[in-house]
Amino acid sequence: MRTWFALFVVALALASLPLTGNNYLLRLATTVCMYAVMAQSWNFIGGLAGYPSFATAAFFGFGAYTSAILQNHGAPPMLAWGCAGLAALVFAAFLGGAILHLRGHYFAIASLIVAEMLREIVNTMPGTGGGKGMNLPILKISIAAQAQFFFYSMLALALFCTAAAIVIHRSKLGFGLRCIQQNEDAASILGVNTYAYKTAAFSLSAVFVGMAGAIYASWVNYIEPPDVFDVLLAVKPLVMVLLGGLGTIFGPALGAVILLTFEELVWRNFLTIHAAALGLIIVVLVLFLPNGILSLIRERFPRRERPR
C-alpha cells in the first residue's frame, strides 16, 4: 500500500511540472522518464533474474525504427508506439529463446552483439534510410504543446512500467525470478519453469523499452542507426540500477534522476570529456558502492520491524 501511495505522490508531483512553464525542465523531465523506463525494464532481467543483459539498446532501436517505419506509412503515433512495443516483445521472446540458455559471460556477449548486428542490418536495409537516418512526421501542434504531449506520454509509460514492476515484484513471477538469480539449478529442481520465467523477464525488459524508443523517435523527429543503437543505451540502464539499487522498485527511478542530473552538469561544463566522466562514475560506483545509494540510506535508517 505504501509503495502505491509513494508512486501516486511522485506521479502527481511530476504531472504538475508543466505548470512551471519551464520548457528546459520539461525536456529534462521527459528524459528522466525515458531513463526510468529503461532502468526499470533492465531491472526485470538484470536485477530480478540476475542475467547481465546488454540488449536494451537493441530493443530501443528496434522500437524506434518499427514506429518510424509505421508512421512514415501513415500510422497515427499512438498506434505506432503500441505496435513498436508489441514488436519488441515478440523480438525479445524469440531472441530470448535463442540466447537465454547461455549463462554469465556468454549471455552478456550475445546480448551485446544483438544491437551491433541490428545496426549493421538497418544500415544496409532498404526502407530504413540506411546510414542517412530517417525523418518522422511532425505533429501539427505548437512547439509548447508538443513538449507537453511527449512529456505526458513518457511519464505515462514510466508510471505504467513502474506499476508493472510493483505487481511483478510481489507476484509468483517475481519470486521465481529471484529464485533463479540465487540458484538457477536449485530453482529448476524445485519446479520453477526457469526457461519460461527467464523469457518472460526478458520480454518484459523489451516491451517498455521498445515503446520508449518509439516515443523518443517521434519526440526528436529524426533517428539514425548510431543514435538509437548506441551501446551507451545498453550500459546506462544498468548504471542507473546499480546507482539506485539492484532488484528494488524505486531504485531504478532514483538512479535515473541521479544519472541525468550528473550528465546534465557534465554536458554543460565539460563537453569534450563527458564520456570519461560517465566512465569515472561507473568505476567509482562499482568499486565503492556496489549495492546502490538506497543501501546507504537503509544502513543509516534501518526500517523498523513490523509488529506481528
Add this chain to the structure above:
Amino acid sequence: MIYLQIAANGLVLGGLYACISVGFSLVWGVLNVINILHGTFIVLGSYVAYFGYAHAGIHPFFSIVIAGLVLYALGYVLQAGIINRVVTAPVLITLTLTFGLDLVLNNAMLVAFTADYRAVTLANPLGSIEIGPVFLPGDRVAAMALALLLTVLLYRLLRDSSIGRAIVAVRMDREAATLMGVDVKHINAVTFAIGAFMAGAAGALLSIIFPISPLNSQVFLGKAFVVCVLGGLGSVPGAMVGGLVLGIIESFGSYWFGPEHAVTLSFGLLLVLLFVRPSGLLGRRGYE
C-alpha cells in the same frame, strides 16, 4: 582462381585476427573478465607505432616491442590497482567496470589524438609477393607472419616458463593455486598485462594496414568477441583457429554478399554458434 586469392586474403586477415584476439581470450579464460578495454588497447598500440614512425622513424614492426611494453605497464597497473579489487565478482560487475575504464581511456585518447583518421605510409614498402595466380601485399604478409610468431611465442610462454605454468594453474583452480604458493594477485596482474601486451603488439602491426582512430576500438573488440566464441575460450590454439576461420569467412562473405554485410555475417555466425555450440569449435564442454 579467384577463390584461391580470396582464401589467401582471408588467411592473411585471419592471422591478424588471431593476434588481436589471443590476449582477450587469455584474460577471459584466466581471470574470467570480459575486457572491454581490449579494443582501446589495440588502438593505443597503433598510436605508439604511428608516432614512433612519424617522429623517430622507427618501423612499425620494431614498434611491436615498444607498444607491447607500454601496454604491459598500463595493463599491470590497471589490474593490480583497480580490477583486482572485484575480480571474483559476478560478470555484471567486472564487465561494467572495464566498460567504465574503457570510456575513460578512449575519451582520453580522443582528446589527446583527436578522432581524425591517421595512417602509417611506409617509405619503403615491401612490394607484392606473387605465388602462382595469387598476389599478396608483402607488408601484410610480413605483419601476419609476425602476428602468428607472437601467438606461438605466447603459447610457448604459457607452456614452458614458470610464470606461464602459474597462469595456467590459476586458470584451472584459483584456490588450489593459492595453496600451492602462487601469488594469485600478482599472476592476475601479469595475465592482464600480457593480454594488453598482445593487444599493443597487434595494434602496432595493424597500424600499417588499417587507418588509426580511437573510434576503431569497437570494431576490434567485436572481432575479439567473435574469434573467442568461434575458437573456444582461454586457449591459444583456439584463438588461432578462430582467427583464421573468421578471416576466411569474412573474406568469402564480402565476395559473395558484399563487404557491407561482412560484420552482420560474422555477428550472425557468432549468435548461431552460441546457440548450437557455446563452448566453441575447440572448446571443451562444461568448462567455464
